[in-house]
Amino acid sequence: MTGLGAVFRPQLPPERLRGVARAADRAGLEELWLWEDCFLESGIAAASAALAWTERLKVGVGLLPVPLRNVALTSMEAATMHRLFPDRVVLGVGHGVQEWMGQVGARVESPMTLLREYVTATRALLRGEKVSAQGRYVRLDEVALDWPPPVVAPVFAGASGPRSLRLTGEVADGTILDAAVPPEGVRRARELIAEGRETAGRTGHHPVTVYLHTATGHTAEARLRSELERAGQSGTPGLGVAGDAAEIARAVRRLAEAGADTVVLQPTADEPDPEGFVRFTAEAVGPLV
Structure with missing residues (x-):
């Protein structure tokens, strides 16, 4: 069964989150996803x-930019959240937008090396291990969490290029793909992730979460077109969907057939009714997928 979620865009002010989260919870939405984009909103604080504010809603953060965050701090925050809200947290980490990382003096020479070291250390810390590491970027001296999660918490990683996708298969517990990936891109991502898992000798299922540009309502087509143009993605076939619940559900199913375990509907930055969007996702699209 395909999981279904929606994004709370950080272009909205933080004080709007409470109403959107509660609307999502009441409507029965499975997952609400947040972003830690510079310089908008904190992913951990918002999540x-x-x-x-909610009772059953699962909340994901995709992504936390690893150059911006010490690995021990992220692991402490993750462990605290998993203990406070068991089975309701999904955290993803990623390279971060390199321009933004440069703005804050955190850009690294090898994002791939950093992500490998970071995910490896985070997973070990969340397993309750005492970790010492002298990597290129991650350096820990007998660090252990006093309050690790009682159940091992998964660490997702975001990726887009072939090398990063193979890396998520090697070291992460799941992969997050952004809304620039059409169904054929999901299929290719699955192949690359599988290559990484084979290299690492890993078995079992590796969940993939995919964002989907989505617009509904009488201005849907124009808003989606503008969104894709702003993102420089208007030339990619099969990207995004504008229309009613049936049309959006078909787009979700296409991504699921390509290998997505969870599809997260990403509204346009100018979505006029964020509360209505999460209700629409849960109540109108959900039953069709």
């Missing part, structure tokens, strides 16, 4: 608030 913690959304979880506290």
Whole structure:
């Protein structure tokens, strides 16, 4: 069965999150996803608030930029959230937008090396291990969490290029793909992830979460077209969907058939009714997928 979620865009002010999260929870939405984009909103602070305001909603953060965050701090925050809200947290990490990382003096020479070291250390810390590491970027001296999650928490990683996708298969517990990936791109991503898992000798299922540009309502087509143009993605066939619940559900199913375990509907930055969008996702699209 395909999981279904929606994004709370950080272009909205933080004070709008409470209403959107509660609307999603009441409507029965499975997952609400947040972003930690510079210089908009904190992913951890926003996720913690959304979880506290709701009863059953699962909240994901995709992505936390690893050059910006010490690995021990992220692991402490992740462990705390998993203990406070068991089975309701999904955290993803990624390279971060390199321009933004440069703006804050955190850009690294090898994002791939950093992500490998970071995910490896984070997973070990969340397993309750005492970790020492002297990597190129991640350096820990007998660090262990006093309050690791009682159940091992998964660490997802975002990726787009072939090398990063193979890396997520090697070291992460799941992969997050952004909305620039059409169904054929999901199929290719699955192949690359599988190559990484084979290299690492890993078995079992590796979940993939995919964002989907989505617009509904009487201005849907124009808003989606503008969104894709702003993102420089208007020339990619099969990207995004504008229309009613049936049309959006068909787009979700196409991504699921290509290998997505969870599809997260990403509204346009100018979505006029964010609360209505999460209700629409849960109540109108959900039953069709």
